[in-house]
Amino acid sequence: MLFPEIINSITRSVLKLKVWHSEKVNSNPSLYQTSLLTKLVERNKNTLFGKEHNFSSINNYSDFSANIPVRTYEELKPYFDKLIKGENNIVWHRDIPYFAKSSGTTNAKSKFIPLSDDSIEDCHFLASRMFIAFYMNNNPEAKMFTGKSLVLGGTHDKCDNTDTLTGDLSGIIIENLPLFVQFTSVPSKETSLMKQWEQKLDSIIKETINEDVTSLSGVPSWMQVLLHRVLKVTGKDNILEVWPNLEVFFHGGVSFEPYRQDFEKLIPNKDFLYYQAYNASEGFFAIQDRNEATDMLLLLDCGVFYEFIDLKDFNKGKYEAVNIDNVKIGVNYAMVISTNSGLWRYSIGDTIKFTNLKPHRIKITGRTKHFINVFGEELVIENTDKALQIASVIHNCTVADYTVAPIFMKGNDSGAHQWMIEFKQKPESIQDFTYTLDEELKKLNSDYEAKRYNDLNIGPIDLNIAKEGLFYSWLNHKNKLGGQNKVPRLSNSREFIEELFLLNDNI
Secondary structure (H helix, E strand, O other): OOHHHHHHHHHHHHHHHHHHHHHHHHOOHHHHHHHHHHHHHHHOOOOHHHHHOOHHHOOOHHHHHHHOOOEOHHHHHHHHHHHHOOOOOOOOOOOOOEEEEEOOOOOOOOEEEEEOHHHHHHHHHHHHHHHHHHHHHHOOOOOHHHOEEEEOOOOEEEOOOOOOEEEOHHHHHHHOOOHHHHHOEEOOHHHHOOOOHHHHHHHHHHHHOOOOEEEEEEOHHHHHHHHHHHHHHHOOOOHHHOOOOOOEEEEOOOOOHHHHHHHHHHOOOOOOEEEEEEEEOOEEEEEOOOOOOOOEEEOOOOOEEEEEEEHHHHOOOOOOOEOHHHOOEOOOEEEEEEEOOOOOOEEEEEEEEEEEEOOEEEEEEEEOOOOEOOOOOOEOHHHHHHHHHHHHHHOOOEEEEEEEEEEOOEOOEOEEEEEEEEEEEOOOOHHHHHHHHHHHHHHHOHHHHHHHHHHOOEOOOEEEEOOOOHHHHHHHHOOOOOOOOOOOOEOOOOHHHHHHHHHHHHO
16 A cells, blocks of 8 residues: 555544544534533633623523623624733633634624634634544545645734734634644645735645645635636646546535536536535534535534524524524524634624534525615525526526625615626526526525515516626725635625626726
8 A cells, every 4th residue: 555545544544533523422412512611611700701791600501691692793892802902811711822804795894803722723623624534434435635635725914013813714724734734735834825815826826736636625716716727827628637636625615506617617527526614713613524415514512602593583683592402493593602712602693594403404594794685585695696506507607706786666666686797607698597597586585586576576687797807806906815705795785786886897
């Protein structure tokens, strides 16, 4: 057996233990989540936050939820500001050496999410190992560790002349990667952490095109940019001509569905696998644990205590949460987390649905602020991503990016949804594509269907075609190239789409 195959075999055997542990946790989710909450509270009762919220009197989940209100980033920011200034023992009993910078989408102000060493090791790294463990366990013939993993991440910088690092979560993770992972991945740390995006792409390609790359990891939108650049540089027709042993893409950050068609052309192998993760600056929450699955296993023993608020209540300002014991399948929940970085009952802004309870599996449905409900249609990203993916298959086209905003009613005229779509490959008939997209949305969302009836509240889709590179240009204009930055999909306002129209006219 060759050395790379020996490494692959040993790694597979070690990772099997992670699968076994996950099965043990999911056989008794309440026990592990309760135990985790007890540890989080006990370890932090002498922090500023713990004293202010009387952690010493908390004996159970009921006490916990009664003592601590659900909060947004803005409401927790005064505590985080103290940490940034160098104060300790504020929300977590150990130092906070990192801040994951999360700029969001339409908001120009950055969020600085505290990130502890505990979270890096016992949440992000542990979850990553479990993620790969399930992939290797599900695919006995996988040879991922006979070659290199191409990891596409962001960057970081020092915070205000201190030793504290701030930047993209992926950049901070890359800075802390164990030696074994550095040995089995490309590009080099120096290249991975380059700040200038265009120069970084060129350097990544130079370092990797002659490597035996077996897996990809990153955000789909940015990996798509890199892979197209690889083909342009090499003159090859598809990515398998560059990396013939490529077998899996581990992705997260945004929904994969709008990009699936293009990736299937970039990597024309029906056996190639796509594995989805739900990871964010605030924590690593869920992983795909089965081949071809569209939902993900919620990670219940990786430093995150979960609560869930029915989105209908959340939108009314009613923040009555339930823990893992009382969730139901099919309900759209706003997710609330308490973590081993000192986020306490933090409303992360994501919405999910449970697809299964034994074990707990979820689907991401969107954002608490990123939806359209101007006309009572309650359109969420899950709807638009799926409808767009179906329409793209039917009309043999591929989408690079998109966004949707409302056209408000004027007088007796009905409103509408205005789409801006950048195609990699346009459909033969835009009119037919638009009709299919509208019909699929009706099938997926009964509220949308009702409001579309006879064009009474919502008229037909107003579809606009973006010029090539529009969304990339917007991100560049906002200094958001690379990392975990993303295009806002849905908005109740027209601010973002008006910026796009203006930019589209000038490209």
